[in-house]
Amino acid sequence: MTENRSVDVVIVGAGFSGMYLLHRLRRQNLSAVVFEAGTDVGGTWYWNRYPGARVDVESLAYSYSFSEELEQEYEWQERYPTQPEILRYARHVADRFDLRRGIVFRTRVSGATWDDQARTWLVRTEHQDAVTARFLVMATGCLSASKMPEIPGLESFKGATYHTAHWPHEGVDFTGMRVGIVGTGSSGVQSIPVIARQAAELTVFQRTPAYSLPARNRALRSDEIKEMKANYRKFRRAQRESGFGVPVPEPTKSALEVSEAERDATFETAWESGSLVNLLTAYKDLATDQAANDTARRWIHRKIHDIVADPAVADDLSPEYPVGTKRPCLDTGYYETYNLPHVHLVNLQRTPLVEVTEKGIRTAGREYEFDAIVYATGFDAMTGALTNVDIRGRDGLSLKETWNAGPRTYLGIGSAGFPNLFMITGPGSPSVLSNMVVSIEQHVDWVVDAITHLDAQGLRVIEPAQEAQDAWVAHVNEIAGYTLYPKANSWYMGANVPGKPRVFMPYAGGVGAYRKKCDEVAAKGYEGFRLT
Ligand code: N01
Secondary structure, eight states, X not given: OOTTEEEEEEEEXXXXXXXXXXXXXXXXXXXXXXXXSSSSSOTHHHHOOOTTOBOSSOTTTSSOOSOHHHHHHOOOOBSSOBHHHHHHHHHHHHHHTTOGGGEEOSOOEEEEEEETTTTEEEEEETTOOEEEEEEEEEOOOSSOSBOOOOOTTGGGOOSEEEEGGGOOTTOOOOTTOEEEEEOOSHHHHHHHHHHHHHOSEEEEEESSOOOEEXXXXXXXXXXXXXXXXXXXXXXXXXXHHSSSSSOOOOOOSOTTSSOHHHHHHHHHHHHHHTOHHHHHTSSTTTTTOHHHHHHHHHHHHHHHHHHOSSHHHHHHHSOXXXXXXXXXXXXXXXXHXXXXXXXXXXXXXXXXXXXXXXSEEEESXXXXXXXXXXXXXXXXXXXXXXXXXXXXXXXXXXHHHHTTTSOOOBTTTBOTTOTTEEETTOBTBSGGGSOHHHHHHHHHHHHHHHHHHHHHHTOOOEEEOHHHHHHHXXXXXXXXXXXXXXXXXXXXXXXXXXXXXXXXXXXXXXXXXXXXXXXXXXHTTSTTEEEO
């Protein structure tokens, strides 16, 4: 169908990034095609349909800012919208801006090769389509290459097997079933309470406990919607200048300079607010100082013990790594679920997983029999969706091989050796440490401006200079080195994928500082990029 087609830009992925990029390119009169593996728009929110799936950024903030009309007319229902509500929003945006005719669904991009003579990308799909493009933009998301665990015997289980990121569209009814779930990250923490309401028995296999805060989700009130709509421009500015893409007051105090009573009260306020950012920014040194962070860790342990009736289970649920160094979760009744008599926690640090069997899961302790197993085992984050596509830059250079020792980018936008390739929220940008919609819009705007600049100057090619990239990678590492992030075995560090290099992938310098840097680079004629 798309054989021999030629466009200005090929976009991979029709999630929030790909949709907005298509819209912006059209407004610049640039031709583009989006390839999307799913049957509809929405990306993350198309795939992750597991029970209880919600975003943990508030709906009025986790939304596009590019259209004031869209902002004003869209009616969000809940403080933290469910996956169906967010998908509805994505579909609304696709319809409203007539995006679907630019998207080829059910089509995965398999590879892309740079032609240095023609100065174009040849992009191939799994259906053997080939499209030539001046620019290739990977709008593939940071958490889209899902991952099954490395457990022997995965295929041998005779019951039903699910992964949270590939949930059946028709849903799953676990009523009366014995269910096992592996994984206690955000997906596990959100789905466990919901599955527990249906299942006859639910056994949770936990390798590392998560820190989780009650979301305190609720229906939005009309007065708060009205107020936000009246002040959206100011709010959006504040989002863009903030650390996480969510405006909060800058903390001024150290957790160590206040009394225990004051600290407890501050943490309690954050806990009651149902906002992760409020907790993470309660004191200025929680992310950087172990002793400061310990105060939050001990406080949350106390909370877990207050909620969970069995002290041994509460102990098992209490993480030891610094708060915030693995992605914390927002939940609805997570810790309370372990008080239910039919819910059991297996601490895999004490009794490791041995294998999946025909009947269920065997640990070093015993075999558990199940009717269904749910894997909430996460993603090959940030790089997986990029390196799964066979991207070949100059001289046949493979992105996957080039990133063997960890991703190397300039600003998380491009990589040396890969001309006219852009990543939206790539490694080396704030991406997963931020409200994704804020970061997505910033990258899309920057990329479209860069292409427009090239065209205006009669230039064809933009590519990061090696020295600029090396300096940026060093800067990203240096910033990470000031923090406690490297102390945890997180997917930020690639630690959940055996053999993946241990590198802190996102940029921890904050959304506002990062945007300023990107704007400066552009203002200086795309300093650090080679334009030819
Ligand atoms: O994935 P995860 P996720 N044996 O990687 C365990 C975003 N998100 O899908 O920690 C046993 O966090 C693994 O254990 P460990 C959010 O950014 C947001 O839950 O590696 N266990 C871990 O417990 C989030 O962080 C929202 O030791 C194994 C779990 O599986 C990111 O997506 C909702 C194992 C995986 O947790 C990913 O979340 C959902 C093995 N072999 C997701 N392999 C919201 O907005 C892995 N595990 C609320």
